[in-house]
Structure formats: C-alpha cells, structure tokens
Amino acid sequence: MMPTTPTIRDPALAAKLYRSMVLIREFEQALDQLFASGAIRGTAHFCVGQEATAVGVSAALQAGDYVISYHRGHGHFIAQGGDPARIMAELFGKATGYSGGRGGSQHVSSFEHGFLGSNGITGGGIPVGTGAALALKLQRRNGVVAVFFGDGAANQGAFHESLNLGSLWKLPVVYLCENNLYSMFTHLRESTSVGHIADRAAAYGMPGQIVDGNDLVEVFNAARQAVQRARDGQGPSLIECKTYRMLGHSKSDKRAYRTREEEASWQAHDPITLFRKRMLDERILTPESLTAIEGEVDRQVEQAVRFARESPFPPARGLEESVYA
Amino acid sequence: MPELFYSHAVRDALREEMARDPRVFLMGEDISYGSAFGVTKGLVEEFGTERVRNTPVSEEVIVGAGIGAALLGCRPVVEIMFMDFILLALDQLLNHGAKYHFMYGDQARVPLVVRTPAGARRGYGPTHSQSLDSILLTLPGVKVAVPATPADAKGLLKTAIRDDNPVVFIENKTLYGRRGDVPEGEHLVPFGRARIAREGSNATVVATGQMVEDALAAAQALAGDGIEIEVVDPRTLRPLDMPAILESVQKTAHLVIAEEGHRTGGVGAEIAARVSEEAFYYLDGPIRRVAARDIPIPCSEPLERYVIPGAADIIKAVKETLNAST
Ligand SMILES: Cc1ncc(C[n+]2csc(CCOP(=O)(O)OP(=O)(O)O)c2C)c(N)n1
Ligand SMILES: [Mg+2]
Numbered sequence: 001m002m003p004t005t006p007t008i009r010d011p012a013l014a015a016k017l018y019r020s021m022v023l024i025r026e027f028e029q030a031l032d033q034l035f036a037s038g039a040i041r042g043t044a045h046f047c048v049g050q051e052a053t054a055v056g057v058s059a060a061l062q063a064g065d066y067v068i069s070y071h072r073g074h075g076h077f078i079a080q081g082g083d084p085a086r087i088m089a090e091l092f093g094k095a096t097g098y099s100g101g102r103g104g105s106q107h108v109s110s111f112e113h114g115f116l117g118s119n120g121i122t123g124g125g126i127p128v129g130t131g132a133a134l135a136l137k138l139q140r141r142n143g144v145v146a147v148f149f150g151d152g153a154a155n156q157g158a159f160h161e162s163l164n165l166g167s168l169w170k171l172p173v174v175y176l177c178e179n180n181l182y183s184m185f186t187h188l189r190e191s192t193s194v195g196h197i198a199d200r201a202a203a204y205g206m207p208g209q210i211v212d213g214n215d216l217v218e219v220f221n222a223a224r225q226a227v228q229r230a231r232d233g234q235g236p237s238l239i240e241c242k243t244y245r246m247l248g249h250s251k252s253d254k255r256a257y258r259t260r261e262e263e264a265s266w267q268a269h270d271p272i273t274l275f276r277k278r279m280l281d282e283r284i285l286t287p288e289s290l291t292a293i294e295g296e297v298d299r300q301v302e303q304a305v306r307f308a309r310e311s312p313f314p315p316a317r318g319l320e321e322s323v324y325a
Numbered sequence: 326m327p328e329l330f331y332s333h334a335v336r337d338a339l340r341e342e343m344a345r346d347p348r349v350f351l352m353g354e355d356i357s358y359g360s361a362f363g364v365t366k367g368l369v370e371e372f373g374t375e376r377v378r379n380t381p382v383s384e385e386v387i388v389g390a391g392i393g394a395a396l397l398g399c400r401p402v403v404e405i406m407f408m409d410f411i412l413l414a415l416d417q418l419l420n421h422g423a424k425y426h427f428m429y430g431d432q433a434r435v436p437l438v439v440r441t442p443a444g445a446r447r448g449y450g451p452t453h454s455q456s457l458d459s460i461l462l463t464l465p466g467v468k469v470a471v472p473a474t475p476a477d478a479k480g481l482l483k484t485a486i487r488d489d490n491p492v493v494f495i496e497n498k499t500l501y502g503r504r505g506d507v508p509e510g511e512h513l514v515p516f517g518r519a520r521i522a523r524e525g526s527n528a529t530v531v532a533t534g535q536m537v538e539d540a541l542a543a544a545q546a547l548a549g550d551g552i553e554i555e556v557v558d559p560r561t562l563r564p565l566d567m568p569a570i571l572e573s574v575q576k577t578a579h580l581v582i583a584e585e586g587h588r589t590g591g592v593g594a595e596i597a598a599r600v601s602e603e604a605f606y607y608l609d610g611p612i613r614r615v616a617a618r619d620i621p622i623p624c625s626e627p628l629e630r631y632v633i634p635g636a637a638d639i640i641k642a643v644k645e646t647l648n649a650s651t
Contacts, residue, residue, distance in 0.1 A: 042448030042450065043449060093624055093627075101623060102451070103623075119452065120449075121452050156384075185355045186355050191379070191382070315627075319631060320618070322620070323619070
C-alpha cells in the first residue's frame with residue numbers, strides 16, 4: 001500500500017528522520033555486539049527492523065506530547081531525542097545512565113524528552129500511558145500521549161481495560177501496537193484470537209488502522225491523523241504497525257522458532273533501505289547527504305560506547321534515599 | 326544416583342508426573358519452547374500440544390484458567406515466566422484459588438501448581454529479579470515450596486502435583502545451572518519436612534532457596550574460625566517445619582534467617598516471630614535476619630550486590646548474634 005503522494009518533502013525533516021533511524025539501528029547493533037562480547041550483563045531487547053515506527057510516531061508529536069514505551073524501548077527513547085550516550089551508560093550500569101544504573105535496558109526514562117519510560121512488565125505501560133493522557137486532559141494541556149506496546153501485550157487484561165477507559169473518557173491518547181509477529185518465541189497465530197490487533201479497536205469504539213510499520217511515511221501519516229484527532233478531543237485511536245524484529249527476542253536467542261526464509265523476506269522490506277531509496281528516487285535527499293549522515297552516526301555511536309565505558313559505576317551507599325520522593 | 330542440573334530435575338518431575346497421570350497438563354508463555362530458561366524443552370515432543378499448551382501473555386487467565394480446570398478434575402501445572410509477573414495473577418490465585426476449598430467445602434479442590442523462577446544476581450533489574458515468597462504467605466490457602474537442590478526440586482514438584490491444593494513452586498534462576506545427585510523414579514519429598522543441610526552446634530541458619538548455598542559457603546568460612554553453624558533448609562514455607570527449626574535452635578541457642586526476598590514482612594520476620602514466641606528462653610543472642618534491603622532490585626552490578634544478600638552477610642550476622650551473647 002504505497003500512498004501516492006509522500007508527505008515528507010522537506011529535505012531537513014527527511015534528513016532528520018533518516019538520521020534518527022540510522023542512529024537507532026547502529027546503537028542496537030553496537031549493543032548486540034557488546035552483549036555478545038560480555039561487556040554488558042543482564043539483558044536487552046533490540047528493535048533492529050522496527051525503527052520506522054518509533055521515528056514515524058515521534059515525528060508526528062510536538063513539544064508537550066509524551067511517549068510511553070515497553071521492554072523494546074531504546075528506539076522510542078532515541079526517536080524522542082534521548083542521548084544515546086546516556087542510554088548506553090544505563091546499559092553498562094553506570095552512574096551517568098538515565099536511571100543511574102538502577103533501571104538498565106528496560107527501565108529508563110527522561111520526562112524532559114517527553115519519554116515516560118520503558119518497562120519490563122508486558123502491557124504495564126498501557127494503563128500508565130492512559131493515565132498520563134488523563135492528566136493532560138484534566139490540566140487542559142493540549143498534549144497527546146503515544147502508548148507503544150507489542151502484539152503480545154495486546155493479550156493482557158491491561159490492554160483491554162485501558163482501551164475501554166481511554167475511549168469512554170475520550171482521552172488524548174494514541175495506542176500504537178508494534179506487531180512484529182512474535183511474542184518471544186510464540187507466533188501471533190498461536191497467541192492471538194484475531195489476525196489483526198487493529199480489529200480490536202471496534203470493541204472499544206475507536207478507529208483501528210493497519211499500517212506498514214516499515215514504511216516511515218505511512219507510519220508518520222497515520223500517526224499525525226490520530227494525534228490530531230486525540231488533540232481535538234475526539235479520543236483515542238489504535239494503530240497497528242505491521243513490522244518485524246530482525247534480531248532475536250533478546251540477547252542470545254538463536255531464533256529456532258522461525259525460518260531464515262521468513263527473515264529474508266522481511267530483510268528485503270527493511271525500513272531504512274525503503275526510506276533511503278524513496279528519498280533518493282524522489283530527489284529529496286542526495287546520496288552525499290545520506291552518506292554524510294551515516295558517517296556522523298557512526299562516530300556518535302562510537303562516542304556513546306566510549307562514554308559508557310569510561311563512566312564510573314554508581315556508589316551503592318545511600319541507595320535507600322532513591323526509593324521515596 | 327545420576328547427577329542432574331536443577332532445571333533437568335524439574336523437567337524430569339514434570340515428565341514423570343505427566344506419564345503417570347493423564348490429568349496433568351502444562352500451560353504457560355512459550356512453554357513448548359522451554360520458556361525463558363529452557364526448563365520445559367522437549368516436553369511438547371513427548372506429550373503433544375494438547376498437554377503442553379502455549380498461552381498468550383496473559384498471566385491472570387493462565388492462573389485463573391488453571392484454577393478452573395483444576396476444579397473440574399484436571400491437574401494443571403502452569404508457569405509464570407518470572408516470579409515478578411505473579412503479581413498480575415494474584416487476584417485469581419489469592420481471592421479465588423486459595424479460598425475455594427474453604428468457601429465451597431469438599432466439593433471444591435484446586436490441585437494447581439504454579440511454577441515460577443525467582444531471584445536476582447543476573448542484572449535483570451527491578452521487574453525481573455524479585456523473590457516474592459512472603460507475599461504468598463501473608464494470605465492462607467496456598468502452599469509454597471522453595472527447593473534449593475536438584476533432588477528437592479524433583480521430589481517437591483512431584484509432591485506438589487499430587488497435592489489437592491494450590492501450590493506455588495518457586496524455582497531459583499541461579500540454581501537452574503547447579504548439578505546435584507537426584508534419585509531416579511518415585512522420589513517424593515514430603516511438604517513440611519526441613520532438611521538439615523549441615524550440622525553444627527554454635528548457631529542455626531535457616532536459609533531458603535539460593536541462600537542455602539550461601540549459608541553453606543558461610544559455614545565453611547566460619548568453620549575456619551571454629552564456629553560450627555547448622556544450616557536448616559525448610560524446603561516448604563507453608564507448611565513450615567517449625568519443630569525442626571525449634572529443635573535446632575534449642576541445640577545452638579542462636580538463630581540467623583537468610584532469604585533473598587525483602588526484609589520487611591519477609592519470611593525471616595515470620596520465622597523470627599515464631600521462634601521468639603516458642604523458644605525465647607532457649608536463645609542466647611538476638612535473632613538476626615539476612616535479607617534484601619528494602620530497595621527495588623537495581624540492574625547495575627555494584628548496586629545489585631548492595632541490595633541482595635550473600636554469604637558475607639550471613640557470616641556477619643552469625644558473628645553478631647554470637648558476640649552479643651558473650
Ligand atoms: C507481565 C509479563 N509477562 C511476561 C513477560 C515476559 N516477556 C517479555 S517480552 C515478552 C513478549 C512480548 O511480546 P510483544 O508484546 O509482542 O513485544 P515484542 O517482544 O515482540 O516486542 C514476554 C512474554 C514480561 N516481561 N512481563
Ligand atoms: Mg511482538
């Protein structure tokens with residue numbers, strides 16, 4: 001489903017969005033290697049292949065809006081302008097990380113970037129994001145909350161309770177399901193009663209829409225409309241972004257539950273390659289400008305890793321003070 | 326006796342009970358793929374998808390459907406992938422499953438087992454590292470098993486599956502990779518019977534789950550200083566083998582309780598209270614608790630080490646209670 005007219009014609013915007021996607025990709029790839037080499041302990045979930053959803057949605061938001069994420073959240077944070085060096089430091093468990101080493105990969109946030117946080121409880125962010133939208137409405141702040149979650153999370157009670165409440169109270173929220181076909185090792189058809197998560201919108205009296213989650217322009221357009229609708233007081237929408245995670249569920253997943261052919265078919269539909277080609281075909285960006293961006297991002301990710309490595313560990317003493325406000 | 330990994334001992338118990346009793350079936354997230362720690366790998370090939378059922382990510386209905394199936398004669402063994410996620414299912418477990426037999430009488434039995442891995446030390450952070458044993462103890466109606474060795478993992482799980490009440494079976498993530506001798510075949514470990522993991526006369530250390538290993542390490546170190554501790558592993562927290570704990574305390578006159586869960590309202594608090602009620606006059610020193618500090622469990626290694634107790638904390642606690650008495 002190619003929309004006939006691209007909405008991204010501004011070269012500065014196109015360059016910014018391309019840069020953001022490449023930054024997420026390279027950040028995640030660097031991280032994958034750092035885990036493999038044992039430089040980082042714990043675990044992380046990579047969003048390689050899903051960059052367009054994060055970047056397309058953030059591009060549709062404005063200052064004063066918020067994103068809330070889930071366990072696969074590095075991309076959402078970077079798309080909101082989070083500093084990759086400080087996210088990387090968090091993964092290293094360092095004092096300079098956004099959570100001071102307390103949260104790790106799955107538990108980081110920066111409210112000043114409009115990023116209400118990732119979270120390790122599948123579906124757990126959906127009610128919280130709905131409540132954030134309630135605050136924006138009560139405080140007449142004109143803001144919107146974008147709530148990200150996976151296809152697996154759409155089977156939690158929290159999803160259903162939240163969509164009902166959000167719709168009933170016409171809250172300024174957009175529910176964004178990143179359907180990457182799997183929840184951990186289990187395929188969607190084995191876990192979910194409907195083929196499309198978007199079909200569930202009907203049950204809650206809100207519009208449901210399916211988009212190609214690997215097409216940045218399509219995600220951006222759909223998100224802009226839904227955000228506008230929410231901002232206008234007409235209530236939530238559910239957007240299902242069909243996408244695919246190219247790496248395993250988390251570090252050290254050998255992907256035995258899916259075929260290399262399936263992976264290859266999605267590889268051929270890579271969000272970054274698609275957008276790159278489109279911007280070149282439509283002569284919005286030049287090959288030189290794209291290459292320059294890629295070089296810059298390389299250096300930025302290298303610096304992020306260096307910053308994280310060189311940062312100190314947090315002191316344990318006084319950790320008690322961090323528990324209560 | 327073959328040496329087995331703790332995780333394989335769990336799998337053997339499941340396999341044997343499924344072979345023995347057609348009413349037993351498994352369900353949980355990604356369970357046919359072995360779930361997060363590979364424990365149930367291979368069982369779907371043996372027993373098929375009817376009895377090894379992958380579920381959606383839906384903890385409330387995993388436990389709730391387990392209760393419903395148990396009411397009508399099945400013997401489900403469900404899995405909650407990390408113990409932290411049991412919080413999503415506590416209404417079904419504690420408001421329903423734990424109370425049915427009491428409310429509805431003998432027609433209602435809930436032979437459900439909820440298996441769940443707990444524990445920290447892997448850098449998984451605040452939502453994937455908790456030991457929530459004490460939450461289950463605060464309300465009556467659910468039995469709680471905390472195997473610390475491969476043999477007990479097998480023997481207690483087989484007993485749990487044959488029990489007519491809801492049992493939460495807490496497996497420890499760091500123990501999955503430990504090996505130990507495991508009896509073959511009909512190896513059943515009764516509930517409510519503690520194991521003396523090491524005999525000693527100077528102080529009693531009641532330790533649960535992963536802390537048993539730490540207590541044994543502490544015992545070795547303390548022996549170098551001429552201090553012999555007795556390590557008591559209760560194996561089940563409900564029922565709790567108070568006679569064994571009291572007997573040991575009467576012998577040693579000193580008590581330390583070690584758990585990986587949080588200190589306030591923890592397992593140690595309960596055991597300390599009971600011992601002070603029932604054996605106060607036998608004690609020659611204050612009871613000491615070793616537990617996680619009352620802080621969410623952080624990711625970063627030095628922070629996690631600060632929050633989660635280890636052998637050094639047990640050694641310190643033993644010395645404190647012994648020194649206080651002289
Ligand atoms: C409450 C809860 N249950 C289970 C898990 C374990 N878990 C982590 S990610 C995941 C799959 C989630 O799938 P989906 O929502 O599709 O997100 P994806 O990982 O595909 O991005 C599961 C089951 C969890 N973290 N929290
Ligand atoms: Mg998914």
